[in-house]
Amino acid sequence: MSETISSAASRVALRASGKPKPATFAMYVFVGLVAALVIVGAFTTQGFLTAGNFRAIITSAAFVGIMAVGATLIMLGGSLFSISLGLTTALTSIIFMYALSLGIVPAMLAALLAGTLIFMVQGAIIGAIGANPIIVTIGAGAIQDGLIGWISPGDVVPPPGVDIDFLARTYFNLPVSVYVFIAVAIVTDLRVRRSQFGRELYMLGENPRAARAAGLPVERLTITAFAVSGCCVAIAAILIAGFAKNVNLQVQGTYTFDVIAAILVGGNAVTGGRGSVGRTVVGALVIATISDILLLLGASTGMQTLVKGLIVLVVVVLLHLTQREGRAS
Amino acid sequence: MSEEKALAAEVRGVTKAYGPIVALSDVSFRLRLGEIHALVGHNGAGKSTFVKVLSGVVSPDQGEVLVYGQPVAFKTPRQAQAAGIAVVEQELSLVPALTVLDNILLGRVDPFGGQTRSAFLAGVQDLLAQLGLRDVRLSTVVEDLTMAERQLVEIARALSRDARILILDEPTATLGESEIERVFAGVRKLADKGCSVIFVSHRLGEVLDLCSQVTVFRDGRMIASHPAAEMTRAGIVELMLGKVSEKAESAMREGARRDGLVDIDGLTVPGQIKDFSLKANGGEIIAIAGQVGSGASEVLRALGGLIPQARGRVTIAGQPMRLGGPQRSARAGVVFASNDRKGEGLFLQQSVARNLLAVRLKAVSRFGFVSGAKAATLARRLAGLIGFDEKRLGAAVLTLSGGNQQKVFLGRCIERQGTQLLLFDEPTRGVDVGGRADIHNLVRHAASTGNCVIFVSSELDEILDLAHTVVTVFAGRITRIGRRREMTAAGILAEITSGSAAGAAP
């Protein structure tokens, strides 16, 4: 009874005056500012508007982008993110290097398998038992850290005679990693947007209770999301290995938080059920572009990190406020 | 005449409307000092609105409210609390992780009420003892208490804030018999000490047992108010119902009738359901009638696989089905629709089409990819079946009215391959009259294709309209299973409010 009234009221309010509400307005302003910044940066910064620079931007976004695309599935399904993603990157790249003694293809398979399994196990613990994702991935991270220390105390290089330069070669002025990024992004996006798995994943993320009550295979969905993410991490790790030529623990770099930042800046909801792979790609590119401008302006790594953090903050707050207004009557 | 006996509270001519819907119409009510006064009425009678008026949650459009002879106009619940009115809702607001003492102290503006700590603690322990919680220590964590004990702690908390008028809203709905006795003993002691109690309940046996006065609401009006000694259960039921057109049984479209499709044997959920057994046929529509807390909902939930502790033997289409997992139930051909469509049913941000197809994507996919064309066709067909405007298939479910949301929710459940049993928990909750008719047709359609449909409802009209068989439930047990033509509205109401047919000795 009263239910019908309140929903009727909300419908009326949504149809009311077409003027955007404060936070939505602020969102437009923010996007406009960023666009303006990019344009201004384009014209005033030495070297921004060159093909070479654009290539640099997309190249710098490639590694993070590949991993962020996979990790988007985890967030979409409501399992937040892995806080030890970088460690998995390092571990799989080390495994790749070691396995090269068996041949290039076996090494790739070994790395892909390792990455997928490492993530799948975490996904199983989180999905089947409902354990907290942050804690599980911290724990798994420590274990991986330990494993790295155990199997490779120092730098690992490819065995003599094995040439993995092809991984870092450029075709049409773009490195292989960029093509792989594009391919992975397209494939994953298709899978998420058009497949049964993807649709069910969105539902799981939006309302886990409803998904469960409806009989959806909730554990399987979470485990699969993690598996895909792990696979993407392994793909990136292989490319990184080809690029860096020697790998160690430091391969983890800042990947963990860069990936999370890319997903959040793209506008994916941290609680799941909203967003897309496409958004993550945008997020990764936005961060890469802004970092690039800052770099050209001579800003330090610290400055870039600072700006990255602020962008995450602003986007997350504005997005939340915009959504809230969209829902309020 | 002792009409001059002091009144703790009085309500005169209160009217409250929400837009076109009138929740209370010219209602009067008198609560005497130290009285335990029952407020009864079927769904939608206006009981909860009335409680909200008294507790300051809403203000009446017309009429006046007096507390201890003084007119009051509460704008906030805090004001009502300050005047000494406390409400104990059915949904308890205790924090399970905290101790009893912590919960009682939570949110208090003045921690020890001007007393020393030890004096206050002694007072609280005393209060608990008076309510029958002698062996509950203040240091016990609330999570460890039974529902009855929690209920009593909640009452103790209300009292510790110097409540003189206590409103108990369905306090016994989820309690067992001996637990109810404890609550009653506690409430009686309160009344003895001068506290006045309004006892809102569906359970007429208890009402007559505990209360000294009974007021019946119906359709937003106060129908009658008499001393409990002068009333019988049958009499109250009659007052609650008013005139209900006894509809003829709807013709059962036999369709592809399959005998013995569903066999439930000894379904038990500790604390909620005991020994529920039922045999049902394909094409049959069965109503489980029961008030909130009677276990009716839990039967459906258990069959849907959402209660891990459920035990029992269930056979669907000859195959045994394991309880305790929603995916197992789904595989057995059981489709469950919760009574909480927003929290446990629909995906509000997604479109109507997506919701309709939510659990049958396999049917419209090839090699794992959803075929846009097939999906659109199926969505349109379903929209037609549920009477939903095709053009709005892309709208987010969030934006729909309650009735439409429910239609979409149920539309998700019908016409699915492999379905044997459909479980609808309160299929027309929050749906207006027009939508109801559509949904009833949906239910009939689902049964006509050979499926068995079991629905839970507290709406007598609905039960009489739809069901071929009626199962009445009270306090977790089946009280009666009968064909629709054998049941009357009064009979059903009597069963679900007191566990025995009307006319039996109260």
Add this chain to the structure above:
Amino acid sequence: MSISGDAPARPTPISRRIQTVMPYVLLAVMVGVLLALPLLTGQSATAFNVYDALQLWSAYGLVTLGVGLTMIAGEFDFGVLGVFAFCPMIAVKIGEYDATLGLALALGFAALIGFLQGVIVAKLRLHSMPVTLGFYIALLGATMTIGHSQSVSFSNFDLGTALDAQKLQILSWRSLIAIAAFAGIYLVMRFTPLGRDIRAVGGDRRASRMVGVEVDRVLILVFVVSAVCSALGGIMQAYSFATALSDPGQMPLKYGVTAAILGGVSLVGGIGGALGIAVGALTLSLLQELFSILAAPTWVSNLITGVLLVLATIAAAPDLSARWQSLRTPRVLPASPPTPAAE
């Protein structure tokens, strides 16, 4: 005949019993191992080891206190990493000119950052993870900028030496300050309405609001305390090492979360206390010390810590008992007699 019978109070769920007792059991085991060390490996733990463990405890343990408090309130604070990096940098940089000013400014900043985080989470009703994550990244960047991505040394060695001076063999001013902080928080949590409110807010936010708890204020306060504690831990460490790092890494947080879980803090909120957190952090510090005595390679200590955390999480997982129940449902029960008509 009632369906639940005269049921006695339900037995304490296993997960809660584990959580209450776990910190102390673990500490006892840890101490036992250390005492038994001579018998096991011929090495022994000396008073210096305890001192060393307490030094670690006074830095990472305070971070644990911050992380743990926010978890009890039902939130998660990545910002502790941010202030752990940023505030010591401020303290050291400004401290070059005036140590007191540096300290005051650093702690002031910590309070401000905590306040901002709290306001955004409470008033805007935002999820704490992305918000605090943004703060962390931004603060890290700020630290790196100020420190030019290098370690910044602090010329006031005396301060560090004074802080580190051994007292009674195992203590120092650092650990005493940390003990004071823990004691203060413990007293508040145990004996004041605020402590109750914090647990209520984490245990059942809806019920707390209904009952009149000032949820927003409580959350803001918790974030402020969390930030200040973490900053304090980092500042003391910086003074002690006479260095402020541009990027102290994520170890403080990982340590903090692990120690909080071991200390009995529940992931779902509402459960846990300062004493448990102190004990959990102490156990972890002693464990680190053990590894160092045994000269175990880092990978071993990481591995063991990781396994410990995963086990503790699984044991405390909410779904576990439900899963267990449903796995135990037998396929077929013996048939029961037909239901009699109602009496």
